Amino acid sequence: MPKFFSKNWSKADFDRIRELIAMASESEAAEVEIEADGVRVLVRKYAPSAVQAPPPTRVAVADLSPAAGAAQQNTPLQAVSGSPPEPDATKGIPILSPTPGTFYAKPAPDADPFVKVGDRIGQGQTVCIVEAMKLMNEVESEIAGTVLEILVSDGDAVEYDQPLLIVDPA
16 A cells, blocks of 8 residues: 655645545545545535525505505505514513524434423523534523523524523523
8 A cells, every 4th residue: 555644744745635635625525534554634525504594574465456445545564474473571581592503402313402491490501502614502591590482493593693592580
């Protein structure tokens, strides 16, 4: 087997690594790994994460027939949104997403969720994970209290400062 790397790293060794990266980026392979003489090089290609488009906004259309015209003359058109209603701040305090990303309620697919509605949580307790650019950001509660609502589902895309949970500090 030809020696891929020398014991003393040289410019040629780094050129070979650059060639591996170029080959991996041009191919359909998700990763390329080479091990020789106790040196392992792994080149992994990540696919860009899919961004979910917001649901379409529907607009109510007024009936403009002559019979209904007189009754609806002063009635404004109202936008009807397909998104859930904003959380009621009087019910509790929201825990906000620290970054845009993907919401995970569990530390692993086969694990129990960090918290459930009705759970008592402490300050500094991890309540969920928001994955951003392959980094798992643990979201910790800034307050102690009871979880009143979980506003997003496991695997949903979330935005910066989007409310994730509502906590009653009482």
